[in-house]
Amino acid sequence: MTDAGTRTIKVDALARVEGEGALYLRVKDGEVKDIQFRIVEPPRFFEALLRGRMFGEAPDITARICGICPIAYMLGASQAMENALNIEVSGGLADLRRLIYCGEWIESHVLHAAMLHAPDFLGLDDALMIARDNPDLVKTALQLKKLGNDILEVVGGRAVHPVNLKVGGFYSLPDRAALGALAPRLEWGMTAARELALAFADFDYPALDQDYHCVSLGGAGEYPILKGRIVSNRGLDIDIADFETTFGEEHVARSNALQGYLKDDGSPYLVGPIARYNNNADLLSDAARDLAGACRLGPTVTNPYKSILVRMVEVFYACEEALNLIRGYAPPAAAAEPATPAAGVGYGCTEAPRGICFHTYALDDGGRIERASIVPPTSQNQKQIEADLLAVVSANLSMDDEALKWRCEQTIRNYDPCISCATHFLKLDIDRE
Amino acid sequence: MTRAKRKPARPKLAVWKFSSCDGCQLSLLDCEDELLEVAEAVEIAYFLEATRAEVKGPYDISLVEGSISTPHDAERIHKVRRQSRVLITIGACATAGGIQALRNFADVEEFIRAVYAEPKFISTLGRSTPISHHVPVDFELYGCPIDKYQLLEVINAHLNVRKPVIPNHSQCIDCKRAGTVCVMVGQGIACMGPVTQAGCGNLCPSRGRGCYACFGPKETPNTASLAKWFQNELGDDHRTVRDRFRGVSAFSESFRKESEAHD
Numbered sequence: 001m002t003d004a005g006t007r008t009i010k011v012d013a014l015a016r017v018e019g020e021g022a023l024y025l026r027v028k029d030g031e032v033k034d035i036q037f038r039i040v041e042p043p044r045f046f047e048a049l050l051r052g053r054m055f056g057e058a059p060d061i062t063a064r065i066c067g068i069c070p071i072a073y074m075l076g077a078s079q080a081m082e083n084a085l086n087i088e089v090s091g092g093l094a095d096l097r098r099l100i101y102c103g104e105w106i107e108s109h110v111l112h113a114a115m116l117h118a119p120d121f122l123g124l125d126d127a128l129m130i131a132r133d134n135p136d137l138v139k140t141a142l143q144l145k146k147l148g149n150d151i152l153e154v155v156g157g158r159a160v161h162p163v164n165l166k167v168g169g170f171y172s173l174p175d176r177a178a179l180g181a182l183a184p185r186l187e188w189g190m191t192a193a194r195e196l197a198l199a200f201a202d203f204d205y206p207a208l209d210q211d212y213h214c215v216s217l218g219g220a221g222e223y224p225i226l227k228g229r230i231v232s233n234r235g236l237d238i239d240i241a242d243f244e245t246t247f248g249e250e251h252v253a254r255s256n257a258l259q260g261y262l263k264d265d266g267s268p269y270l271v272g273p274i275a276r277y278n279n280n281a282d283l284l285s286d287a288a289r290d291l292a293g294a295c296r297l298g299p300t301v302t303n304p305y306k307s308i309l310v311r312m313v314e315v316f317y318a319c320e321e322a323l324n325l326i327r328g329y330a331p332p333a334a335a336a337e338p339a340t341p342a343a344g345v346g347y348g349c350t351e352a353p354r355g356i357c358f359h360t361y362a363l364d365d366g367g368r369i370e371r372a373s374i375v376p377p378t379s380q381n382q383k384q385i386e387a388d389l390l391a392v393v394s395a396n397l398s399m400d401d402e403a404l405k406w407r408c409e410q411t412i413r414n415y416d417p418c419i420s421c422a423t424h425f426l427k428l429d430i431d432r433e
Numbered sequence: 434m435t436r437a438k439r440k441p442a443r444p445k446l447a448v449w450k451f452s453s454c455d456g457c458q459l460s461l462l463d464c465e466d467e468l469l470e471v472a473e474a475v476e477i478a479y480f481l482e483a484t485r486a487e488v489k490g491p492y493d494i495s496l497v498e499g500s501i502s503t504p505h506d507a508e509r510i511h512k513v514r515r516q517s518r519v520l521i522t523i524g525a526c527a528t529a530g531g532i533q534a535l536r537n538f539a540d541v542e543e544f545i546r547a548v549y550a551e552p553k554f555i556s557t558l559g560r561s562t563p564i565s566h567h568v569p570v571d572f573e574l575y576g577c578p579i580d581k582y583q584l585l586e587v588i589n590a591h592l593n594v595r596k597p598v599i600p601n602h603s604q605c606i607d608c609k610r611a612g613t614v615c616v617m618v619g620q621g622i623a624c625m626g627p628v629t630q631a632g633c634g635n636l637c638p639s640r641g642r643g644c645y646a647c648f649g650p651k652e653t654p655n656t657a658s659l660a661k662w663f664q665n666e667l668g669d670d671h672r673t674v675r676d677r678f679r680g681v682s683a684f685s686e687s688f689r690k691e692s693e694a695h696d
Contacts, residue, residue, distance in 0.1 A: 041452075042452040042502045042503045042557065043502075044452060044533040045536055045544040045548050048548050049544070051547075057676070060645065060680075064532045064681065065454060066454050067453075067454040067456020067457065068456070070456070115462065116483075126483055126484030126486060128477065128483075131469060131472075135469070138469070142468060142469075143465060145463075145465055146463075146465035157637075157640060160459060161647070163640065163647075164640050164642070171637075171640045172640040
């Protein structure tokens with residue numbers, strides 16, 4: 001990772017902990033010549049180890065990709081298997097899936113926004129330091145996160161790697177009384193989310209406007225979580241089955257995560273809260289749109305630092321949506337649609353908290369997995385993260401190394417890329433010629 | 434970057450991540466009702482998932498998540514051990530190698546080629562192994578993920594220099610205590626409960642699902658007897674039996690041996 005004629009910069013994980021983000025930066029005559037963002041997560045080979053396993057094992061195995069958003073993996077895998085096996089999951093079962101996904105959005109977004117991202121705007125190291133000055137704000141955030149986790153527990157049995165989800169639906173239907181007990185807490189959750197959003201809206205936001213190619217689910221008549229086509233603000237509108245012909249992944253030396261790009265022109269694209277919001281703001285509830293307005297978010301967000309506000313608007317929406325789903329819940333006749341092993345190819349795509357998460361599997365006659373491909377949001381956003389960093393560094397070369405380093409960390413955390421990466425120390429080497 | 438200490442005598446807690454999904458260290462942040470109190474009782478000296486601040490070691494308690502799967506990590510764990518008075522592994526990855534240890538039963542070179550376009554960029558070991566294969570471990574907490582109350586109990590016990598109260602009996606005992614009718618006897622659903630350590634809170638059988646062994650092998654499990662049950666009573670073929678033992682704790686000694694007996 002060096003250029004001839006320049007100082008050799010060794011970005012080496014040995015000096016830091018594993019999972020850190022590392023940034024290599026080369027500046028010549030006040031101009032950024034090279035910028036590389038690196039994710040160092042040890043490879044775990046999920047797509048390889050899934051081969052030969054039964055289709056029904058995929059949700060529990062892929063859940064282990066991420067402890068923060070296991071639902072995205074469990075439901076993406078389930079959808080793909082149902083697509084391959086021609087199983088229709090609708091009605092109350094689909095409602096329960098949307099409900100548990102709301103829980104994941106709440107716990108993941110609040111963890112990120114309040115505990116991991118907000119400290120950057122306050123110049124603090126962590127949320128515990130926020131708690132010293134403003135214990136109520138942190139307590140509110142913790143209780144809101146807990147509410148998200150409790151939805152996962154009521155519907156899924158466990159907050160991390162839930163046990164009650166399977167291809168076709170659920171192992172058992174949730175307890176009605178436990179569901180009902182969530183309702184008043186969700187009413188509180190809407191108030192709490194609004195309070196936090198408005199508090200965060202007063203942060204001082206660094207100036208940065210990016211012309212993003214926003215890619216999300218859309219066109220399903222509801223704010224997208226589990227259904228829809230893949231759409232963008234530049235006219236993309238494809239079936240999820242066309243994901244692999246539209247988007248590519250490349251493997252670069254500096255990263256153990258594959259980097260996503262548009263096959264047409266190799267350009268980066270954006271997935272996640274800002275992309276979802278920009279493509280679907282009209283599908284939010286009136287109250288959620290009002291909150292966005294109160295947070296001074298227009299119909300289109302171009303400043304990536306404001307992703308924290310979009311997350312909180314989505315938390316508000318998820319509380320409201322969960323409440324509606326619980327109030328309108330009619331228990332389905334069975335906890336799951338039956339699933340019989342067969343050969344086939346299936347696709348699944350859902351809106352993980354960090355953006356679209358794509359799965360495809362090919363099954364043999366016995367229902368064993370022959371091929372698996374999973375494209376998580378973090379890899380899709382990597383190229384865009386580098387583009388944001390380039391813009392940030394170019395505009396802030398006058399900052400000293402320490403301030404610029406923190407600003408770069410904050411910029412990466414806009415993406416909530418992966419919790420381990422997001423909060424890890426960023427090693428910034430600046431080569432000023 | 435150090436943080437001002439309010440109580441200088443507070444023990445220092447460090448949390449380390451190796452190859453993992455982050456779910457077990459997240460369990461600490463999921464202690465929403467207890468987190469601020471925990472932060473009072475201990476100084477969170479190193480916890481990258483939660484804080485940018487970093488206090489130098491040595492540390493009184495190190496929680497280690499994840500398995501060893503790269504040459505770099507195989508060195509790093511020794512540095513962690515040297516800085517830690519008490520080292521506790523948390524979760525199936527750190528105690529048994531995790532789901533990524535399925536590579537241990539395959540050709541890792543072929544795995545790399547299957548996932549990555551440029552295999553030469555990838556640095557990995559042929560096997561994913563538990564922390565105890567590399568350094569002495571003071572306590573192993575099982576679970577995929579761990580149970581957050583067990584985690585609090587283990588931290589509490591070490592702070593008070595007593596033995597943690599963590600059950601090492603089988604999941605079957607918990608089903609009996611909870612009055613959950615056996616899913617294997619009653620409904621013919623395969624269940625790993627007889628060989629799996631309790632601790633999850635009786636999650637699967639109470640939902641009509643067989644246990645799939647998130648909490649790893651119990652002490653001295655009779656895996657051969659259960660495998661026979663699967664074959665004779667439920668009609669499992671060898672491959673199905675093998676895969677039941679080849680989950681998140683596939684590389685634990687007893688499960689590994691049993692699965693290999695059906696290869």
